[in-house]
Amino acid sequence: MIEHVPLLIGAGLLAGAMNAIAGGGSFVTFPALVFAGLPPVLANTTSTVALLPGTLASSWAYRAGMTGIGGLSLRTLLPITLVGGLIGALLLLFTPGRTFDAVVPWLLLLATLVFAGGREAMHALSGKLHIGKAPVLIVQFLIAIYGGYFGGAVGLMMMAIWSLFDAADLKSMAPARTLLVSAANAMAAVCFVLAGAVRWPEMLTMLLSVIAGGYLGARAAQFLPPKMIRGAVLVLSAGVTVYFFRR
Numbered sequence: 568m569i570e571h572v573p574l575l576i577g578a579g580l581l582a583g584a585m586n587a588i589a590g591g592g593s594f595v596t597f598p599a600l601v602f603a604g605l606p607p608v609l610a611n612t613t614s615t616v617a618l619l620p621g622t623l624a625s626s627w628a629y630r631a632g633m634t635g636i637g638g639l640s641l642r643t644l645l646p647i648t649l650v651g652g653l654i655g656a657l658l659l660l661f662t663p664g665r666t667f668d669a670v671v672p673w674l675l676l677l678a679t680l681v682f683a684g685g686r687e688a689m690h691a692l693s694g695k696l697h698i699g700k701a702p703v704l705i706v707q708f709l710i711a712i713y714g715g716y717f718g719g720a721v722g723l724m725m726m727a728i729w730s731l732f733d734a735a736d737l738k739s740m741a742p743a744r745t746l747l748v749s750a751a752n753a754m755a756a757v758c759f760v761l762a763g764a765v766r767w768p769e770m771l772t773m774l775l776s777v778i779a780g781g782y783l784g785a786r787a788a789q790f791l792p793p794k795m796i797r798g799a800v801l802v803l804s805a806g807v808t809v810y811f812f813r814r
Contacts, residue, residue, distance in 0.1 A: 571603035572772055579617065579773040583780025584787065585800055586621050591682055593618060593719050594675075594804040596773060598811070605766055607668050608659060611717065612759040613766045617773040619756045621781045622749040629742035636729045636743055639700055644743070645750055647704060648711040652751030655715025656758035675808040678719025681727070683801055703728060707747075714751035715758075722748045 578599030582592030593614055600610035635641050659667070706728050714721040722744045729740055759765050 571769070574599055574603060575769055575772045576776045579776025580780035580783070582618065582773075583621055583777035583782075584784025585780075586618065586625075586777075587781045587784030588787065590722060591720070591800040591804060592621070592777070594678070594800070594807050596777075598807050600766075600769060600773075603769060605769065606664050607671055608662065608664050609764060609766055611659065611667075612755075612764045613770045613773075615718065615752055616756045616759060616765050617770045617777055619749070619752050620774065621777055622745065622752055624781070625745045626742075626749045629745050632739070632742040633746060634739070634743065636740060637700070637703070639703065641743060641746065643704070644707060644747060647708050648714075648747045648750045649754050651708045651711025652715035652754035653758060655712040655717075655751070656755035657715075658712070659716045659755075660758070660762055660764060672808060672811040672814075674717045674719060675804070675811055678717070679801070679804040679808050681720040681723050682804060711747070711751045714748065715755040718748075718752065718755075721751065 578595045582595040585595065586592035596614040596617055597610055600613055601607060603610075605613060633641060636644065662670075707725065710721060710724050710728065713724070725744050725747060726740050729743075
């Protein structure tokens, strides 16, 4: 553990900054924990718990702008998301380590592709295609399951679906996205803690640095070009994905 402290602190700082600026912090914390010697399932559960305070803080910051999406209230979306997050967490806990190890590269690839093209797809589809509320609730439930199971780029997935039936400005969706991502992650984190599926020394080391990184990232976002930030995240996520496929 001691020899990996610099790695965990550095990963936490970078992940916190990434989440504050553009998202994608799990692309850093998950592989860092694997490099530190944790099995993939334990690395994923520990990463989820370590990153949770940052998303909760963002939800609190957005509290004044919390509204529903396309006529669906948060009172409807929140319970569905909580249940989905719980199911995803339970699925992860019951997934054999060897199976999860084989699935991880594909999950990373999916998250990388969504991160790469999610915003463009949302802008292209917004206001042009419309689907009913029932299908959106079903898809929201499935995305929440994915969020509890792995969670990479889950916020972008949610907004991509919402853009199909809500023509609202994507920025106005940010408060709801942050709350519902936090809900899925919080339910998963509680499940992981109760199941004893968290490596506490590594998690606490990373947690403190994630908080510091979030603060520094929020300050840096005022000066760094958004395209440069997203480009750096994409390069990093692509590299991590290639590593896990080769691994």
